[in-house]
Structures are given as structure tokens and as C-alpha cells.
Amino acid sequence: MTRESALNLAVMGALLAVPLWAWAADEPFLITLSTRAVIFAIAGVGLNVALGLGGLVSFGHALFFGLGGYAMGILAWHAQTYTNVTDWPLVLGGTKSMPLIWLVAVITSALAALAFGALSLRTAGVYFIMITLAFAQMFYYFAISWPAYGGEDGLSIYVRNGFPGLNTMDPIQYFAICYVLLLIVVLAVGRLAGSSFGLVLRAARQNEERVRAVGQAPYRLYLLAFTISGAITGLAGALFADLNRFVSPTMFSWQTSGEIMIFVILGGVGRVYGPVAGAALFILLEHVLGGLSEFWHIYLGAMLLGVVLFARGGIYGLLAGREAGHG
Amino acid sequence: MAEPILDIRGLTKHFGGLCASRDITLDLRPGEIHALIGPNGAGKSTLVKQIAGALVPDSGTVHFRGQDVTRLSTAARARMGMGRTFQISSLAMEYTVLQNAVLGALCHRGTVWRLFDRVMRDKGLLAVAEEALEQVGLAEFRAVRTAELSHGQRRQLEVAVALTLRPQVFLMDEPMAGLGAEGSRRLIEFLSGLRATAPILLIEHDMDAVFSLADRVSVLVYGEIIATGPVADIRANATVRAAYLGEENAP
Numbered sequence: 001m002t003r004e005s006a007l008n009l010a011v012m013g014a015l016l017a018v019p020l021w022a023w024a025a026d027e028p029f030l031i032t033l034s035t036r037a038v039i040f041a042i043a044g045v046g047l048n049v050a051l052g053l054g055g056l057v058s059f060g061h062a063l064f065f066g067l068g069g070y071a072m073g074i075l076a077w078h079a080q081t082y083t084n085v086t087d088w089p090l091v092l093g094g095t096k097s098m099p100l101i102w103l104v105a106v107i108t109s110a111l112a113a114l115a116f117g118a119l120s121l122r123t124a125g126v127y128f129i130m131i132t133l134a135f136a137q138m139f140y141y142f143a144i145s146w147p148a149y150g151g152e153d154g155l156s157i158y159v160r161n162g163f164p165g166l167n168t169m170d171p172i173q174y175f176a177i178c179y180v181l182l183l184i185v186v187l188a189v190g191r192l193a194g195s196s197f198g199l200v201l202r203a204a205r206q207n208e209e210r211v212r213a214v215g216q217a218p219y220r221l222y223l224l225a226f227t228i229s230g231a232i233t234g235l236a237g238a239l240f241a242d243l244n245r246f247v248s249p250t251m252f253s254w255q256t257s258g259e260i261m262i263f264v265i266l267g268g269v270g271r272v273y274g275p276v277a278g279a280a281l282f283i284l285l286e287h288v289l290g291g292l293s294e295f296w297h298i299y300l301g302a303m304l305l306g307v308v309l310f311a312r313g314g315i316y317g318l319l320a321g322r323e324a325g326h327g
Numbered sequence: 328m329a330e331p332i333l334d335i336r337g338l339t340k341h342f343g344g345l346c347a348s349r350d351i352t353l354d355l356r357p358g359e360i361h362a363l364i365g366p367n368g369a370g371k372s373t374l375v376k377q378i379a380g381a382l383v384p385d386s387g388t389v390h391f392r393g394q395d396v397t398r399l400s401t402a403a404r405a406r407m408g409m410g411r412t413f414q415i416s417s418l419a420m421e422y423t424v425l426q427n428a429v430l431g432a433l434c435h436r437g438t439v440w441r442l443f444d445r446v447m448r449d450k451g452l453l454a455v456a457e458e459a460l461e462q463v464g465l466a467e468f469r470a471v472r473t474a475e476l477s478h479g480q481r482r483q484l485e486v487a488v489a490l491t492l493r494p495q496v497f498l499m500d501e502p503m504a505g506l507g508a509e510g511s512r513r514l515i516e517f518l519s520g521l522r523a524t525a526p527i528l529l530i531e532h533d534m535d536a537v538f539s540l541a542d543r544v545s546v547l548v549y550g551e552i553i554a555t556g557p558v559a560d561i562r563a564n565a566t567v568r569a570a571y572l573g574e575e576n577a578p
Contacts, residue, residue, distance in 0.1 A: 214434035215405035
């Protein structure tokens with residue numbers, strides 16, 4: 001076993017062991033905290049498809065996180081108020097079914113990523129960062145000023161949405177749902193990185209000229225990567241909204257985009273399990289440092305500076321060494 | 328005489344007041360090595376970029392396999408069978424030697440949209456990649472990261488990746504640069520045999536290589552082709568000698 005796969009097992013194992021211990025010790029708050037880490041990890045793994053594999057520095061992934069959140073919020077709110085989402089041309093009601101909500105969240109964010117990616121990817125570098133930020137901010141202000149779904153106050157859902165055969169209000173059961181989804185996502189992204197598409201995408205990140213010389217246009221590779229990336233982050237948004245039973249425009253804010261990026265950078269850009277470690281560390285810091293001081297972000301900032309200046313590969317770079325070839 | 332595979336007619340490119348290509352007409356026929364020589368700053372790289380599709384000419388056309396490709400992208404021309412090696416190595420530096428070669432083989436096969444296969448275990452691709460590495464003498468370096476190769480080895484890898492594309496023509500921009508005497512000799516031998524597979528447009532500074540390999544030579548000076556012909560004619564050409572070769576190099 002390589003050091004990287006040993007670290008993968010350790011990270012995924014710790015993320016499972018902590019809530020299981022908390023369950024045995026009857027510490028529901030710790031289970032909720034772990035669930036947050038798992039959901040953030042999914043969002044980070046999603047961003048990493050664009051940022052790590054494709055080299056696309058998206059500063060607007062809050063857009064997809066928020067869309068997933070609002071997909072849950074809107075569908076569940078209509079279900080709990082017994083109203084229809086649309087009456088014309090189709091009569092569509094709300095739903096309290098998690099799988100259905102996930103499907104809507106994933107499809108909506110994938111379509112948004114396809115459309116906004118098609119526009120944003122005409123630019124590169126700093127302009128790409130700015131245009132993705134701008135699209136997310138557009139949705140942030142739109143959500144604030146749209147009174148139908150709560151505007152600035154957001155939407156509250158009284159009862160967590162349902163999953164067949166499980167009691168989702170039980171923290172450990174909801175954790176299990178999220179953990180299984182993380183496992184599926186991270187395994188799928190691992191396969192993606194070692195696939196034909198992954199090989200060409202990662203080559204484009206290193207050298208676009210090389211990819212053109214072998215006959216591929218980087219644009220289409222980036223667009224697919226961005227779409228997959230947005231879809232995964234959208235799923236995380238739906239799970240996050242369900243965890244809190246609440247959605248608000250904050251999910252669309254640039255701080256959210258920044259936090260998702262922090263998970264990736266802390267963990268190790270381009271390492272499939274990196275964002276999982278990054279999100280877990282982030283939650284740990286938030287909990288431990290947040291207990292010490294309201295201004296814990298100062299310490300987080302100092303740590304990020306340290307990572308960017310001295311440990312480019314993040315946690316994975318430090319502990320697992322240089323990236324091995326996939327497959 | 329056989330139809331040219333690559334046919335460049337009246338290519339002109341200006342950068343502001345500078346004329347980098349002036350009415351260049353050049354062709355490449357099946358089975359030949361056509362060398363393009365010229366002093367530094369003559370516009371060789373600008374010409375290669377226009378042929379490969381990285382630069383659009385102001386006027387003139389590039390025909391490839393009988394089709395006007397002047398407006399096609401680099402990627403489209405590569406798919407039609409233009410195998411290019413770069414003057415300054417352009418490879419995926421974090422990849423291993425083998426991964427770079429598999430990348431070429433994969434793009435040639437055209438199955439880049441497979442999302443969940445294991446590309447580095449694909450026997451068909453590995454066979455093509457390893458054969459190409461074998462041909463240029465890099466087989467033993469297959470597991471080495473490209474960034475750790477010497478400059479000469481990177482040139483060899485460029486050639487290997489071009490081979491995996493099974494191209495109709497090779498555009499080679501100074502493939503000998505950075506190779507030692509032994510490496511050059513081996514590559515000359517290899518390229519000499521390669522012309523039977525596909526013709527080569529060879530941009531090269533190494534005159535020994537040019538004169539031992541080329542069937543025809545074109546001389547580019549200040550963006551203009553001042554002479555084209557068989558090696559013997561070029562060696563004997565007074566204008567060329569004055570402009571480029573220098574009298575002391577004359578036989």
C-alpha cells in the first residue's frame with residue numbers, strides 16, 4: 001500500500017470513528033459536527049475536480065452549493081405548505097423525498113455549471129476567477145431580493161426530508177446517509193482521475209499546448225470537468241440545507257466559495273481525498289479555535305498562509321509525499 | 328511526381344512593421360525529408376506555427392492532404408494527422424514518460440471521453456506507447472517523471488509522442504537540439520527510416536544532420552525562401568553561401 005492510500009484509509013476511518021464513538025457516548029453534537037465535515041468534504045471533492053484535476057480556479061462554487069440548498073429548500077417548503085412549485089404549463093408539487101431532492105439538486109447545478117462554465121471558460125487566469133465570483137454574487141443578490149422564498153431571511157423546513165427505511169432525524173442515521181454519499185463520490189472521482197478523460201484533463205492543466213498538439217481542444221475537457229464539479233457541489237448543498245433544515249442566501253456568498261476552496265488547499269490540490277482531510281481539519285479548527293476566540297479566522301488565515309508559502313501540497317503533500325501517477 | 332501532402336502557398340505574416348513570412352511557398356511530398364534551414368530570426372518558428380495552426384497567416388493558404396486547413400485549429404490539424412514536435416519541449420511535466428506517450432496514443436484512438444476506465448492499464452494503448460518509446464530509445468525511462476529528463480531526452484519523448492499519433496506528416500522543430508553526439512547519430516538514423524512512414528518537415532540547426540538526412544532543403548532568410556532544392560544544389564548555391572552558410576563552410 002502506498003502512503004497515499006494509507007492516508008486515505010486513515011482519513012476516511014477517522015471520519016467514521018468519531019461519530020460512532022459519539023453515538024456510543026451519546027454526544028449528538030459531535031455527530032452533527034462530523035456530518036458537517038462530511039458534507040463539506042463532498043463540496044470540496046466536487047471543487048477539486050475543476051480546481052485540482054483541471055486547474056480551473058473557480059471562486060464561484062457557492063453558486064452550485066446554494067443551488068443545491070435552494071433545490072432542497074424550495075421543494076420541501078412547497079411540500080410542507082401543500083402548494084405547487086409551478087401550476088403552468090406543468091403542475092409540479094414539492095417533495096419531502098431526499099433521493100428526489102438530490103436528483104433535482106444535481107441536475108440543476110450541473111445545468112448551471114454547464115451554462116456558466118461555457119461562458120466563464122472563454123476566459124482564463126484572473127478573469128476566470130473574477131467571472132465565476134461574479135456569477136455566484138449574482139445569485140446571492142437575487143436570492144436576497146426574491147421575497148417568494150424568504151429573501152434575506154431564507155427558508156426554514158420543520159422536519160428533515162425523508163429517506164426510505166431510515167429515520168433521518170436521528171443524527172447518526174443522517175450521518176450514515178451523508179457518509180455513504182461521500183464514499184460514492186470520492187470513489188467515483190478517484191476513478192475519474194485515473195480514466196482516459198482524467199489523463200487528458202490533467203495533461204491540459206499541465207500544458208494546454210501539448211493537448212492541442214495531440215488533437216484535443218482543452219475547452220471541451222474543461223467544460224465537462226466544470227459540469228461534474230458543479231453537480232457534486234450541488235449535491236453537498238442539498239445535504240447541508242437538510243442538515244440545518246434551513247437555507248439562506250449565505251450559501252451563495254463568496255465566503256462560502258472561499259471556504260470550499262480552503263478545504264481543497266488545506267487538504268492538497270489535485271489529491272482525490274485531499275478535500276476530505278481539508279474539510280475535517282477545517283471543522284476541527286472551527287470547533288477548537290472557535291471555542292477559544294470569536295476571531296478564530298485569524299488563526300485559520302495564518303495557517304492557510306503557512307500552507308500556501310511552505311507546504312504547497314497541503315496535508316497530503318506533507319504526509320503522503322508527491323503525487324503518484326494515477327492507475 | 329507525387330502529389331504533395333503538405334502544400335503551402337504564398338504564406339505572408341506581418342507583426343506590426345516586421346514581415347516574418349513573405350510569400351512563402353513550400354511543399355512536402357510523400358517519402359521525403361524536407362529540411363528548412365535559416366539563421367536565427369529568419370522566421371522559421373513563425374512559419375511552423377502557421378503550418379501547425381497556432382498562428383493565422385495574413386494571407387496565403389496551407390493545404391494538408393488536399394484540404395485547405397488555413398482556418399482550422401491546431402487540434403483539428405493534429406487529428407487530421409499533423410504530428411508536431413516543439414522547439415522548446417512541450418510535455419506534461421508532472422507525468423511519467425509512459426503517461427505522456429499513452430496520452431498521445433489515447434488521443435489518436437479518440438476515446439478520450441471514457442470517464443471510468445483505467446487508462447494506464449489499457450493494453451492496446453500501452454502497446455502503442457511502449458513501441459514508440461522503444462523506437463526513440465526511451466523504453467528504460469518509462470517510469471521516470473518527465474520533469475527529471477534531460478533536455479535531449481525530452482526531445483526524444485516529443486518524437487515518441489508524435490509517433491503514437493501515427494501522423495501523415497511530421498513537423499519537427501529542432502529535434503536534435505540538446506542531444507549528444509551519440510544521441511544525434513541514433514536519431515538521424517531513426518528519422519532517416521521514418522520518412523518511409525510519413526514525410527518530415529525538419530527545422531534543424533545541425534548542418535551535418537540536415538545534409539545527411541534531407542532530400543530537399545529550403546533556405547529561409549528574413550522571412551523569405553531564397554532557395555529550394557536538393558542538398559547538392561543548396562551547397563553549391565552562391566546566394567545561400569553568402570547569406571547563410573558562410574564561405575568557410577563551403578566544401
